[in-house]
Amino acid sequence: MVLSPPTALWVVPVNNLAGVARHVLDVARAGVPGWRLVFLTPPGALPDALRDLGAAVLVEPFGPDHGTRASVASLRHAVRTLRPAVVHSHLSHADIVAALAVGRGTRLVTTEHGIARDDLVYHRSAAKARVMAGVHTARLRRFDAVIAVSRATADAMADKWRPRREVVVIPNGVDPVPPSTAGTGLRVLSLARLAPEKRLPMLLDGFAVLHREHPEARLTIAGTGEEEPTVRAHVDRLGLGDVVRLPGFVDPEAAMAEHDVLAMLSIWENCSYALLDAAARGLGVVASDVGGNPEQLPPRCLVDADDPDAVAAALATQGLDPAARPGLEDWPTVAGMCARIAEVYDGLGGAR
Numbered sequence: 165m166v167l168s169p170p171t172a173l174w175v176v177p178v179n180n181l182a183g184v185a186r187h188v189l190d191v192a193r194a195g196v197p198g199w200r201l202v203f204l205t206p207p208g209a210l211p212d213a214l215r216d217l218g219a220a221v222l223v224e225p226f227g228p229d230h231g232t233r234a235s236v237a238s239l240r241h242a243v244r245t246l247r248p249a250v251v252h253s254h255l256s257h258a259d260i261v262a263a264l265a266v267g268r269g270t271r272l273v274t275t276e277h278g279i280a281r282d283d284l285v286y287h288r289s290a291a292k293a294r295v296m297a298g299v300h301t302a303r304l305r306r307f308d309a310v311i312a313v314s315r316a317t318a319d320a321m322a323d324k325w326r327p328r329r330e331v332v333v334i335p336n337g338v339d340p341v342p343p344s345t346a347g348t349g350l351r352v353l354s355l356a357r358l359a360p361e362k363r364l365p366m367l368l369d370g371f372a373v374l375h376r377e378h379p380e381a382r383l384t385i386a387g388t389g390e391e392e393p394t395v396r397a398h399v400d401r402l403g404l405g406d407v408v409r410l411p412g413f414v415d416p417e418a419a420m421a422e423h424d425v426l427a428m429l430s431i432w433e434n435c436s437y438a439l440l441d442a443a444a445r446g447l448g449v450v451a452s453d454v455g456g457n458p459e460q461l462p463p464r465c466l467v468d469a470d471d472p473d474a475v476a477a478a479l480a481t482q483g484l485d486p487a488a489r490p491g492l493e494d495w496p497t498v499a500g501m502c503a504r505i506a507e508v509y510d511g512l513g514g515a516r
Contacts, residue, residue, distance in 0.1 A: 169200045170249035172509060173242060177227035177235070177257040179208025182357075184254050184277050186437050187336060192219040194498045197506045204242050206230060228257050232264075239265040250509050256300070263303035271512045274304075275311040275334075279320045280361075280432035280455070300325045309508050313435035314456030332508055335459070337501030338440045338492065350374065350381035350483040353423035355416055355438045358389030361431045363452070363469050365398045370475025372402045378480065382407050384423065386414040420445055424483045429469040433457050443492040448482025450475065461490050
């Protein structure tokens with residue numbers, strides 16, 4: 165008699181293809197060895213993309229847009245229907261709902277993708293940050309395994325939330341790509357939400373220094389967000405309107421193929437797919453020396469975002485000297501990442 169594999173229910177409270185969706189889609193495509201995956205999401209582009217991959221998807225009223233009560237009801241219904249051995253939650257809303265909705269018979273696993281050392285990166289006030297830290301400390305008591313996407317993420321969780329279990333670090337996996345055709349030059353790309361934590365004015369200040377020394381340099385700031393008026397105004401103040409583009413959303417792979425350097429000067433990053441993809445494709449990379457970035461990149465790619473001269477120098481080196489570019493060696497593949505997730509599931513006593 166052949167036994168069916170146990171089910172892991174992935175609980176994802178977003179419906180778009182940004183952020184954590186990349187992680188979800190990669191895992192859906194590769195699979196977790198020895199486990200059947202089912203994905204619970206709200207309606208939108210993400211469940212459509214999961215179906216295109218042949219994944220099992222439950223589309224329910226779930227996530228912040230639907231509220232906590234509806235999300236709890238949707239997750240409880242899914243657990244009663246599927247009887248999963250594991251519920252694996254992603255992002256804060258799903259983590260809290262899973263702690264409220266899932267009974268003791270099912271193992272709970274969480275992956276942390278988005279904590280920051282500075283509480284105000286993701287919270288509007290110190291008071292709200294303290295409240296949410298208490299909520300996460302409490303909900304983690306219900307979880308049987310805790311995963312972080314970088315050592316910096318794990319350390320921040322330990323400092324802020326005091327998890328009782330060891331946090332397992334499983335970085336985002338990236339598969340090798342064909343040999344790069346990336347050339348040398350000073351076509352600089354930013355792929356990020358236009359948000360305050362991405363510190364795009366600092367990138368513009370560094371690029372202004374670069375452009376004075378290299379008039380051929382060009383900058384594309386791709387993405388959308390609430391900071392667009394601020395960024396456009398800063399471009400105008402610096403007199404860079406002829407050499408800086410803000411095209412809105414772009415296809416990341418196509419954009420990287422047309423540029424020489426990816427720049428990201430965020431206040432914090434946990435395990436950036438944009439940085440990993442750029443390094444894998446042979447682009448130059450310049451990033452702030454924060455969070456998980458030093459785990460992904462060598463020191464020559466890391467800068468103090470407050471120093472425009474250092475930013476300009478790093479952009480020039482990464483653009484014009486292919487030997488200085490980081491590459492991506494000894495980094496886990498998507499299959500390797502999924503195998504590590506399977507190890508976490510398999511290590512939960514009684515999960516199978």
